[in-house]
Amino acid sequence: MDSKKTYEEVIAWTKQIAVIGDVIGHLHWDQRVNMPPKGITGRSEQLAFLEGLSHRKLTEPEMVAKVNELSEVADRLDDDARVNIREIKRDVDQATKVPTALVEEISRHTSLSNAAWVEARQKNDFNHFAPFLEKMIDLNKQKAAALGFADKPYDGMLDQFEPFATEAKVKALLDDLRERLVPFFHKILAAQPYDVSWLTGRVYPTDKQREFGLDVIREIGFDFEGGRQDISAHPFTVGTKGDVRVTTRFNESDLRQSLFAMIHEAGHALYEQGMPDEHLGTPLGQSVSLGVHESQSRFWENIVGRSRPFWQHFYPQLQKTFPEQLGSVELDDFYRAVNTVAPSLIRVEADEVTYNLHVVLRFEIERAFVAGEVKVTDLPELWNAKVKHYLDIDVPDNAAGVLQDVHWSEGFMGYFPTYTIGNLYSAQLRDKMIDDLGDFDGLLAKGEFAPILDWLRSNVHAHGKRYHADELIERITGAKPSAEPFMNYLAEKYGPLYKL
């Protein structure tokens, strides 16, 4: 084998698969941003065709053989090639290990299950969804077994979203976080709450919100020559360097919703826009994991975007944008309003502190049902008990409880933890960044975001998938993934805010 030539063939083929993936991503974007309702039939056919094509390409025996050959002589490849082959082999193995019949059955069941979830949520009827969820769990266990996680199916599920994460590691991390976070949150609960009705009682025209938000994400570094911003029911980010698209949604009476969604999605986009050009379309030009992706979005949304110095810089402009609504509101009142902590039912509306409790309870529940420790029909009761325990509120109905998230209906089990993993990583990155850059708050207050973005570019973005997530975090920060920096960050920030 001429390994140089074989490697080039494999890379060209990998890039073609990436091209198909880009088209699929774009069509999903369009579906949620632009597509007229009757387009759904055609769009479904387009996506099914392209997904099938991508899968067939990824499992072409001739190319799989080449990947395996290269993998066997990996020590003779250069560093870059070794990483790419390691990751390509991982993709190929996953694609070839799962029998096509199972892939198709999961795909068919996902449509049914999602439709059942939509109806169940509308009707507030968990029992309608339960059998679909039960089957979804079973199918995902079969998939995990096919992938080689027969003993620990949850490991196999996690691994889809956070490669090389294991239930044991994630559990240790989240248990530790929970032990610290619950008492911390209960201290805040006991403190004087902050009333934001002054903020939500005013109207903020959406065109002004949009204008301001676009200015903010432009200033932090979003490249509009290589991306765009639109509106969708649920904010998301799609695309790869050159064409990264973010969305938001607007609430006329609460400007926080779109603003922080825009900064959050811009954080995801900055990661994609920071990939090394020479590796685009290959693993070295792709993000590490959902957790690392979320570390970027939450870093910009919370650590930067909800900080006081950030608003020292931006608040005068926001006041000019909304002179009637905010002209006479002090910076500190606004800063408090974007950092109120309060128990709530809905994860996606939760604050920085309680958000992770929403994730912890989902993690505990999905671990339990995957392990067969709890029956699906008992989930509502378990859910409500955990919400009461961690957040100290009563769940009025399943629509606002166990049925609120789409994830399980689509077979995304092992996905939720990546949200919290991202939060923990973001705090670890922050500490190291402060060590390296010095006066972090000073940079924010002056609106000097370039050094911050550059730091993320060279420490995180430039590496693509070179390192696994925890390896990357340890290389950058010198420490393994941990809940401690995040808790220190919360204490430092919310201590003064709530006089703890």
Added chain:
Amino acid sequence: MDSKKTYEEVIAWTKQIAVIGDVIGHLHWDQRVNMPPKGITGRSEQLAFLEGLSHRKLTEPEMVAKVNELSEVADRLDDDARVNIREIKRDVDQATKVPTALVEEISRHTSLSNAAWVEARQKNDFNHFAPFLEKMIDLNKQKAAALGFADKPYDGMLDQFEPFATEAKVKALLDDLRERLVPFFHKILAAQPYDVSWLTGRVYPTDKQREFGLDVIREIGFDFEGGRQDISAHPFTVGTKGDVRVTTRFNESDLRQSLFAMIHEAGHALYEQGMPDEHLGTPLGQSVSLGVHESQSRFWENIVGRSRPFWQHFYPQLQKTFPEQLGSVELDDFYRAVNTVAPSLIRVEADEVTYNLHVVLRFEIERAFVAGEVKVTDLPELWNAKVKHYLDIDVPDNAAGVLQDVHWSEGFMGYFPTYTIGNLYSAQLRDKMIDDLGDFDGLLAKGEFAPILDWLRSNVHAHGKRYHADELIERITGAKPSAEPFMNYLAEKYGPLYKL
């Protein structure tokens, strides 16, 4: 051969190729409507990949063999199947006859040639473009020869856009039109011109223009559940039933530009939205030709949209939309303003009468250079002479002359005539529609567009590619394609306007 089973296989395969075509169309739409500048590299790769895939699929030997087998037993197929196989075989033959090397060379040269044209137009330097055009003509002659039109290469070029049209037929039609149109236009030139400076001297905010335009196309029947409307540098229509997208552009000081572009593109869209559901993705669910497509857009734009009864219906609403600009302007003045005839340099800005002279001169020039009767370097002189002869104006420079249109730079030779063919068809359809529906003007004046659209649906749209263009026109109207109805329509309309 089990011809029923084979036919089903061929149809499934045809539909897959149509799905790829839909994705390609969508990506082109996105490129012109949404894509950020740096997306071009990725988008080019996506399109190249999908176009290659489509071509490989269309030439799969196993499927080509099945198409040929079915074609040989066509008399044993039912009517629908016979039409589909006839048209699929035509596509397959075209795709297989042209050598891949030539396809690739044309594709490569098109990029270069288009870039050269852009630069030449900017610099007003025809000589920069001339060698690229020369090569483009040569490559297209090779392609025509490969398709089997070695003696009459121009036939082969026409056939790409207006299937089964021939140079001889088109020449007869356009010569006849020219003989009647030139003196008619010169009569108008001699009449009192109508001054529209009152209209173009006012400002029409684009959001109001858009709102009104959307109301108009909704009222004539554009289905927004199965389509949408956006903005692009050049108006166009993309998509198939379920998701048909139209675009326009706005001129703040001349509301006619976006308004008639919106109606024009809606006309194209109504054709696509009128395709029979059961045949979507197959020739029986696809448009006949560019000429027939243009007959639909020009019918709605001109015959309907520039008629006096149409404005009897819509003008009060337009006045309400622009009370300061049009509140005190009489309907008849507005009607005249949207029907002024004047010589002009630019085809896309020309009125209903002179438009076809722009097309005639392009047809004559491209016929001549394809036949080798004129050297490429002599085109500017020939162009300017024809503009002087037909339109009685001097061309100040090549940018406003021979370099104005993109078509030749992209190898679209034989395309221009379809614009005029569409105009002629639209007038023939109008006459028959009046016979069938009676008081056509009355329907327009009452804003009753449904009977008009229904007539087009059942007479034109419902047939897909069942009949060739001239066959379809003859079936509907009882007459062969002819310039006479169009000239009668012009005389009837512009006689009173210009007191001829």
